[in-house]
Amino acid sequence: MGHSPAVAWSHAHGGTCGVPLSCGTPLTITSGCQATTDTKPPGKLGALFSPRPNPIRGACHCAPQHHASPCPLPQHCTPLRRFQGHRQHRVPPQGASPAQTGVTVLGSPQAWRQQEAPRRVKRAWVIPPISVSENHKRIPHLLVQVGSDKQQPGGVIYSIKGPGVDEEPLGIFSIDKFSGKVFLNAMLDREENDRFRLKAFALDLGGMTLEDPTDLEIIVVDQNDNRPLFRQDVFTGRVVEGAEPGTCVMKVDATDADDPDTDNAVVRYSILEQGAGGMFSINATTGEICTARPGLDRETMGVYNLTVQAADMSGDGLTTTAMAVIYLEDINDNPPEFTKEEFSMEVEEQAVGVDVGKVFVHDKDLAGSPNWLAKFTILEGDPEGAFAIRTDPHTNDGVLSVAKPLDHEVRDRFELTVSVQNERPLEPTAPASPRALATMQVRVRDVNEAPVFRENPRRISVLEGTPPGTPITTYTASDPDTHQLQTLTYSLLYDPADWLRLDPHTGTIRTKRELLHPSAFLQGGWYIALVLARDDAEPPLSATGTLSIEILEVNDHAPVLQPPAALLCGRPGRGGTLLLGATDDDRPPHGAPFHFQLSPQHPQLARNWSITRFNVTHAVLAVLAELPQGLYSLPLLLRDSGTPPREQQQLLNVSVCHCGREGTCEDSVLAATSAGAGITLGALVIILGSSILLLVLVGLGAARVRGRRRALRKGLLQRSRDDLRDNILNYDEQGGGEEDQDAYDINQLRYPELFSPRVKPPLRRDAPLSSATPLAPRKLRSGPSDIEDFINEGLEAADSDPSVPPYDTALIYDYEGSGSVASPLSSIVSSLTDEDQDYDYLTEWGPRFRRLADLYGQ
Numbered sequence: 001m002g003h004s005p006a007v008a009w010s011h012a013h014g015g016t017c018g019v020p021l022s023c024g025t026p027l028t029i030t031s032g033c034q035a036t037t038d039t040k041p042p043g044k045l046g047a048l049f050s051p052r053p054n055p056i057r058g059a060c061h062c063a064p065q066h067h068a069s070p071c072p073l074p075q076h077c078t079p080l081r082r083f084q085g086h087r088q089h090r091v092p093p094q095g096a097s098p099a100q101t102g103v104t105v106l107g108s109p110q111a112w113r114q115q116e117a118p119r120r121v122k123r124a125w126v127i128p129p130i131s132v133s134e135n136h137k138r139i140p141h142l143l144v145q146v147g148s149d150k151q152q153p154g155g156v157i158y159s160i161k162g163p164g165v166d167e168e169p170l171g172i173f174s175i176d177k178f179s180g181k182v183f184l185n186a187m188l189d190r191e192e193n194d195r196f197r198l199k200a201f202a203l204d205l206g207g208m209t210l211e212d213p214t215d216l217e218i219i220v221v222d223q224n225d226n227r228p229l230f231r232q233d234v235f236t237g238r239v240v241e242g243a244e245p246g247t248c249v250m251k252v253d254a255t256d257a258d259d260p261d262t263d264n265a266v267v268r269y270s271i272l273e274q275g276a277g278g279m280f281s282i283n284a285t286t287g288e289i290c291t292a293r294p295g296l297d298r299e300t301m302g303v304y305n306l307t308v309q310a311a312d313m314s315g316d317g318l319t320t321t322a323m324a325v326i327y328l329e330d331i332n333d334n335p336p337e338f339t340k341e342e343f344s345m346e347v348e349e350q351a352v353g354v355d356v357g358k359v360f361v362h363d364k365d366l367a368g369s370p371n372w373l374a375k376f377t378i379l380e381g382d383p384e385g386a387f388a389i390r391t392d393p394h395t396n397d398g399v400l401s402v403a404k405p406l407d408h409e410v411r412d413r414f415e416l417t418v419s420v421q422n423e424r425p426l427e428p429t430a431p432a433s434p435r436a437l438a439t440m441q442v443r444v445r446d447v448n449e450a451p452v453f454r455e456n457p458r459r460i461s462v463l464e465g466t467p468p469g470t471p472i473t474t475y476t477a478s479d480p481d482t483h484q485l486q487t488l489t490y491s492l493l494y495d496p497a498d499w500l501r502l503d504p505h506t507g508t509i510r511t512k513r514e515l516l517h518p519s520a521f522l523q524g525g526w527y528i529a530l531v532l533a534r535d536d537a538e539p540p541l542s543a544t545g546t547l548s549i550e551i552l553e554v555n556d557h558a559p560v561l562q563p564p565a566a567l568l569c570g571r572p573g574r575g576g577t578l579l580l581g582a583t584d585d586d587r588p589p590h591g592a593p594f595h596f597q598l599s600p601q602h603p604q605l606a607r608n609w610s611i612t613r614f615n616v617t618h619a620v621l622a623v624l625a626e627l628p629q630g631l632y633s634l635p636l637l638l639r640d641s642g643t644p645p646r647e648q649q650q651l652l653n654v655s656v657c658h659c660g661r662e663g664t665c666e667d668s669v670l671a672a673t674s675a676g677a678g679i680t681l682g683a684l685v686i687i688l689g690s691s692i693l694l695l696v697l698v699g700l701g702a703a704r705v706r707g708r709r710r711a712l713r714k715g716l717l718q719r720s721r722d723d724l725r726d727n728i729l730n731y732d733e734q735g736g737g738e739e740d741q742d743a744y745d746i747n748q749l750r751y752p753e754l755f756s757p758r759v760k761p762p763l764r765r766d767a768p769l770s771s772a773t774p775l776a777p778r779k780l781r782s783g784p785s786d787i788e789d790f791i792n793e794g795l796e797a798a799d800s801d802p803s804v805p806p807y808d809t810a811l812i813y814d815y816e817g818s819g820s821v822a823s824p825l826s827s828i829v830s831s832l833t834d835e836d837q838d839y840d841y842l843t844e845w846g847p848r849f850r851r852l853a854d855l856y857g858q
Helices: 108-115 603-607 666-679 679-717 787-800 842-847 849-856
Strands: 008-011 027-029 047-049 063-065 078-081 105-106 130-133 141-146 157-161 174-175 181-184 196-204 216-220 234-241 249-252 269-273 281-284 288-291 303-311 320-330 344-349 357-359 373-380 386-393 398-404 413-422 435-445 458-462 471-474 488-496 500-502 510-513 525-532 542-552 561-564 566-571 577-583 595-598 611-612 617-624 630-639 646-655
Touching: 008 303, 047 842, 130 141, 141 216, 141 630, 174 196, 249 320, 269 281, 269 510, 281 303, 357 435, 357 611, 386 413, 398 413, 398 510, 458 471, 488 500, 561 646, 566 577, 566 617, 595 611, 603 611, 617 646
Parallel strands: 130 216, 234 320, 344 435, 458 542, 566 646
Antiparallel strands: 008 078, 027 105, 047 141, 141 181, 157 196, 174 181, 196 216, 249 288, 269 303, 281 288, 303 320, 357 398, 373 413, 386 398, 413 435, 471 510, 488 525, 500 510, 525 542, 561 577, 577 617, 595 630, 611 617, 630 646
């Protein structure tokens, strides 16, 4: 306490202002002042703060406590304070709370005791924040000096820890461990770190802590070192043409990485360039772009390119630019117009659906939009609706087409009046204009037209049985080309029954044969023929007419009784009735209903017989009195319903038998035999004899077939060891002769009965291994001597073998592979004995010699 502290103020650039203050006077250091004391009491910790500019604007002053006169601070000066290492307390002024003042009271202990009531206070280091500007280039730079009042014989060791020291980012701060001076070793960037919080330690030589660690807060003061940045390089907006002034189009925005609490980050917007007219303006604060003047016309200028600038420091600092592209959207403010007033075109007659020509229009609105798309209408000149007009969506042209067939002979020229307008109605702001009209001159070109049958199909009726050569109709066509004076010829294109003859010049059709019912060429009583008419143009054209001929039915057939014979009981009542029917080859209405009656020429029949109608096609014959047994022939008269009706008298053979109580004939077999359709007993015997003879012949044929198959099962392909039935020939011999000169013994084939069959005939091996083996091998027969029968019977047996049905097919015998490992074939010698050769080795030669192995192997 014996030292007199002195306080001096320093210039912002490090110079001393030289304003002295009295020692021991309590000081109130407001924001922006820094003070140091050049002495420290014994046993107290001192802290040294280096002069730094304060970021807060305004005059900086200090005022002695309990004094009315302030201590003025020179302009452009920042206080450099050095104070004794007394513990610091935030003491509010009289009548104010610490939160309201936010000041730090520094001074001697006597001054503290004058301000505080007597109480126990815990001592702690309190060091105000240290401000340092970013991008400071004088490195290293002294920030602060810390010191402890607990001096040791060997001295005090100082250290700091925290971000920028032993934490990322490393190497920014350092401390002189003996003097306690803290230095800045690298340039700072506020945009990366705006403050650093460090811990300061005081240790003895043994590493023991002398004081509690104190906090060092280093604030990085912002500088305007970052330009504003637009969020994108090109901004896009749209506005309709003709928009009113003040219509907002789009908004641009930029960001500044500097401190948002300073002017360094306050951005202002402006338009540097937008072309002639100045049609747009921008809000300097919000960046919103709006229309500034009327008269936006897409047809004049469809796109506006604006160069927009953003500047910080409220427009006086760093700048950057971006592009704002504004597209004008089209409205329907321009009607379509024809490129000329009259269009000429021509089309062939009879052409339907073809395009005749185009009319061309021009519209200033946006191509492809509904404001541009045209709609055409035919106003005059086409009362029949022969033409149609549509819009080509790609070119916006009007396409005229034929909707109905045109006839040069009827009308060869059309004059059409066509109008055009947009699909979408014009905007009310569009200038008024008259409706666009154009004239289309269409000429119809004459072409050769095919003949035309005016009546197609032609239907006529012809009586069946009409004699050949009778004219039935004249079927002609007309030529629409009246001015060309062409000649037509006719021919029959389709006449399936060859019933007709056609005159090629007049078209008269006559019967060639008699037309009769029934016929396979009639379809429901109609005969269909096709007539071809051809003109003499080049090339000629033709037309086809259909002639439908109805063959009228003639009542030329009388009804036929069915059945012609019957059996019934000879007494009235049960069993004494018979159902009669009739058939007629005529078609309705010349057939049923039929009329049945007893012949009027024999009236005595009515005493014993009666006929009653049952339906339109049947009647009932009944016995009126008991009749003796025997055969009765009843003459009946049958009549149809044709015009005129046809009738015919027919005989009904009735066999009367003796009936039992049940109404059935007791001798029905004999009666049926003798009366069945007039067949006599002799005829019946002949039929039975013929049937028996036929059965005998069939039995003999079956026995012959069974005998032949039994013979085949006994000795099909009877083999012996010397029975060689093949001869291997060499067809690719290039010279030198063949070693095997022994010929095949053909006598074994011609006379197989001379050679005894093998004791153990081998099984067939040409079936696959999975096929079932027959239960008993087939035996060979000793004959026949005829080679053809022998081969045919062997083939039949092979086909009936159930074990190998799929494998008896055509095989390739002339392919012997790429080489044979077997011995020469000359070792196989034809012999008449079984002891000369052993052919079991043939099974080792492969599948090509399997057949030989089967024939001669064991």
